[in-house]
Amino acid sequence: MGIFQKLFKQTFIYGLATVLPRALGIVLVPIYVNALDPEEYGIYGSLMPLIILGNVLLSYGMETAFFRFINKDSSKKRIVQSTVLTSLTTSTILFLSLGLIFKQELAVFLEFEIHYIVYALLILALDALVVLPFVWYRSNERPMRYAIIKIFNVLINLGLNLFFVLILPTLAKENTSFWNTIYLKDDLVSYIFIANLIASGATFIVMIPLYTKIRFGFDKTIWKMMMRYAFPVLISGIAFSINEAFDKLLLKYLLPENIAEAQVGIYAACYKLGVFMTLFSTAFRLGIEPFFFNYASAKNAKETYAKITLYFSILGSFILLGVIVFSNLLKGLVVTNPDYWEAMIIVPIILLANLCLGIYHNLSVWYKVTDRTKYGAYISVVGAMITLALNFLLIPIYSYIGCAIATLAAYGTMMILSWYFGRKYYPVPYDLKKIGMYMMLSIGFSTLSFYVFDSNYYISVPLLLVFLVVLYTFEKKEIQQILKR
Template sequence: MAIFKKLFQQTFIYGLATVLPRALAIVLVPLYTEVLAPASFGIYATLMSYIILGNVLLSYGMETAFFRFINKDTSQKKIVQSTALTSLTISTVLFLAVAMVFRIPLAEIVDFKVEYVTYGLLILALDALVILPFVWFRANEKPMRYAIIKIINVCINLGFNLFFFLWLPQLASESNGFWASIHTEENKVVYVFISNVIASGATLLMLLPLYFKIGFGFDKTLWKQMMKYAYPVLIAGIAFSINEAFDKILLKYLLPEDIAESEVGVYAACYKLGVFMTLFATAFRLGIEPFFFNHSKHEKAKDTYATITKYFTIFGSFILLFVIVYIDLFKRLLISNSEYWVALSIVPIILLANLCLGIYHNLSVWYKVTDRTQFGAYISVIGAIITLALNYILIPKMSYMGSAIATLAAYGTMMLLSYFFGRKYYAVPYDLTKIGSYLVMAIVFSGLSFYIFDGNLWIGTALLLVFLLSIFFSERKELQRILKR
């Protein structure tokens, strides 16, 4: 029981630190969709998609390698930390220097203004430089420090967004001086990127003391071993970024030019309604990943993993059904501009896709604790191929609905592949009957609420209560047994 208590405590704290940045995205959606036209929101969404891919490339799997090697041989803990920090620092500085030199041709390739690309490069570099300090907090079980700095980052980002979009126009109208010189009505999306740069820069300054605590050092032999472990994780990360972000990018380039950015904008805005599932899955993963490694040698590790996956599925299924039942309330709260509502039909699909991704992360314990990370790469590459192929086929015919279907197909396939490979190499006794029944019930009830009863709150609430009661009667004995320990 102590193990579960510690897990849930850390998951809650990491969850808070993860929920708040994501919650920032939710809070800002009403502001962005009110102030920015769908085309401008599409620019923001597409550039952020490139940044997601860039984050993976600049971290190159070192985060996972760091966790593995400090737990593999505790006597090498200090040199593992310093080697990882030195590697990430040097590679990031070199990247930024080269990319800035070639930012103009790069902007032409991706079809963005040079200033957007410049801000994107700065965000990428600043975020890469804080990867290792944040990983150090997680590895040394200091979730509060992790959370506090993440929360400060959120406050700074939110503060500057509010300043630029709400207060700066008023200051500029009252003055012809400095405030008027930095205000623009035609290019408001740039304020989103500037706010992000300021917040990321402030975060790096807060974490600089940790650079001195960890220290720089480099063990070439150890670095090669870490890179060998990290390489498949990098491939998997690239594939994941394709699954997560390339739908927006492909929409921009596969749809007619006159509607592409607007279609990306409405799709990306409604995609944000799926963030509730992403919040839960990401917070859970941040808490569970160190636990998976630390607990892997325990006698009943597999039974523990099975229990964790079952309860993850229960909570995830509840979130899926809850958001769908009250979708009309969420859309009015988060996307007040009805111009964006045309893409609401993607929300059930995106929520289910992200639930499948969360289950996949739980199932993926087998290849992480057995050092078979190449399987993570294989599975992710298959998912990326599905994403690219279905987007290419479906976008010209179905626009953003094709992207949503491609996302679900990719994540669903990855979930199933991980389970079947895991049975062979590290068999965990998952309760498939219960996991499957909860998942199917949530999917069926969500479909009935959204597609058949057209969001009727009374019927949807009744379905939600039936779902909760079914779980209660099915799980009450096990919950009572856990709580008594």
């Protein structure tokens, strides 16, 4: 199988594992926005950034370190696996124990009800315990197993959400005994976390056999080397969590208390329309990361990386324009409650920001394969500083629009910085003219479609067709070769 065919096959499967669960999950958005007030949905939206940050802290860069050290010395593969498993399990148990001991103090400090803190701690612990099993499947090129378990997790989550939010209220009205005892009429938000918790628990149970396969073990020397490699990745992850989700948390704390939760709610709901770019970018990254390490020693590695980045940019630019063209249709399907629509103005900005982030992930190959992960940390910290500074500056004036602008500024800067430093340490012959042309064409057409013509189909659809014609004109040969395969 050709290298590109193998890559795109695995990317498609990882994409299925990412897109299908998220596509099922996005079904919950109209259910939530109809069942919950913006203030209630804002509780969920403001707690999720802390869960995202917790996921980063509890994995502390070990996924990337695992890929690097597994491919460095095949004779030490088993001890590397065992060391990572022992390290992650020990740290997770310690985290959960301390979190439960100090749950009251955490609830007061973060301004959340204590039961939300407990839900978050348990979810974080269970998710951390399956980090290595999922990485093991990726490392051993078993994307189907990876995809099946991911989909299994979200199907449980989806089914429980549907039951708790749609079915349970009816059962509670018709029956005054059992169903009434578990129906939280005034706290429907809790069901979101309970469903997530049960799904995470089921996933962990499915993964237990892999624990016996990998087995616990520990090599102090290897662990120290991996931690040195992983620490900059951890810093990058913390910075990414700030860039990705802390805008919602800052909305909660920087806006007046009487409107904060509602603003978080409508922003978080409309932000979901950016999920289409996030899905594509995440699926591509999951498929490409093992490939980057495995293919680094090939003679034509740099040329291959350049082509991959061009293909990503083309597809990402098309997705950006496509979502904008059909944004009115999508908002009616996803964000069904008009009370949330005032935040639709941020959708093009968030889509473009996530496209820049996806390109950054492709450009980041240079510091991963050259063991210069500290540069990834530097760049990510710069992005986080931009995010925080602009959010503190813009939120009091522009509310969630300031959040979207800060996200775009951070990801755009990170993309440019990665390209700039990569030229020095690992020069890759990227086709900047084509990448720039497709991105600018997509951005220009998206701006016309959304902000000038309000996604009017008579204007927007022809713009999308023009983009496709330009794409076919310049990439005719490559498209024909792909179709022949």
